[in-house]
Amino acid sequence: MTVRQAQNITWHPGHVTREERNNLLGQRPCCIWLTGLSACGKSTIAMALEQVLIQRGYPAYVLDGDNIRHGLNKNLGFSPEDRAENIRRIGEVAKLFVDAGLIVITSFISPYRADRDRVRSIMLPGEFIEVFVDAPIEVCAARDPKGLYAKAFRGDIKEFTGISPEAPYEPPLSPEIHLRTDTMNVEECVETILQYLLAHHYLQGGVGAKGRSS
Numbered sequence: 001m002t003v004r005q006a007q008n009i010t011w012h013p014g015h016v017t018r019e020e021r022n023n024l025l026g027q028r029p030c031c032i033w034l035t036g037l038s039a040c041g042k043s044t045i046a047m048a049l050e051q052v053l054i055q056r057g058y059p060a061y062v063l064d065g066d067n068i069r070h071g072l073n074k075n076l077g078f079s080p081e082d083r084a085e086n087i088r089r090i091g092e093v094a095k096l097f098v099d100a101g102l103i104v105i106t107s108f109i110s111p112y113r114a115d116r117d118r119v120r121s122i123m124l125p126g127e128f129i130e131v132f133v134d135a136p137i138e139v140c141a142a143r144d145p146k147g148l149y150a151k152a153f154r155g156d157i158k159e160f161t162g163i164s165p166e167a168p169y170e171p172p173l174s175p176e177i178h179l180r181t182d183t184m185n186v187e188e189c190v191e192t193i194l195q196y197l198l199a200h201h202y203l204q205g206g207v208g209a210k211g212r213s214s
């Protein structure tokens with residue numbers, strides 16, 4: 001898919017600085033990019049993490065694969081070109097949400113290393129946190145919460161990541177966080193991400209904490 005280049009457009013800088021926004025929300029915004037095979041646990045971890053962050057007063061928002069394909073990306077399929085465009089658009093949306101001050105959690109297979117690296121490259125240093133949600137494909141296929149592996153094994157789904165030869169999964173080479181969901185439970189996975197956010201000063205009190213103390 002070619003992306004049309006618009007002409008005669010100018011970037012309008014705003015009057016609110018990033019620091020003002022961060023101080024208001026009590027956090028350093030970032031994009032927590034979950035990547036891994038279908039059924040490895042991305043959505044489950046994303047929703048659980050979002051809930052914990054919100055409960056503790058940290059504005060967070062999940063961008064989830066199927067949900068985005070219902071709307072923004074409903075004109076895209078699963079060819080390598082469409083997958084690349086899918087991730088490019090999501091990356092741009094995530095960048096806007098990070099700019100708005102949110103902790104964005106994305107839940108997409110995002111199988112190609114180059115596509116993920118491109119998203120990293122459009123964000124500022126430290127804003128993109130790559131999380132490899134890792135489980136052996138046999139474990140994912142046995143879980144199969146949406147019945148997709150069964151369909152793929154029957155040949156009813158073409159281009160199924162990790163199963164079809166034309167749809168490989170390229171694991172991250174040096175993710176910020178590596179979760180093994182075959183040996184860790186959901187709570188341990190969420191806690192690992194929270195500890196990373198705390199250790200790297202992304203969580204700085206939050207809006208809830210400020211509201212309570214005033």
Ligand code: ADP
Binds near residue numbers: 107
């Ligand atoms: P994905 O979004 O990667 O396709 P889902 O989150 O939809 O995967 O499904 C993962 C399945 O694996 C769920 O049924 C979930 O309960 C189960 N599961 C088991 N252990 C974990 C774990 N540590 N983290 C996340 N999900 C897990």
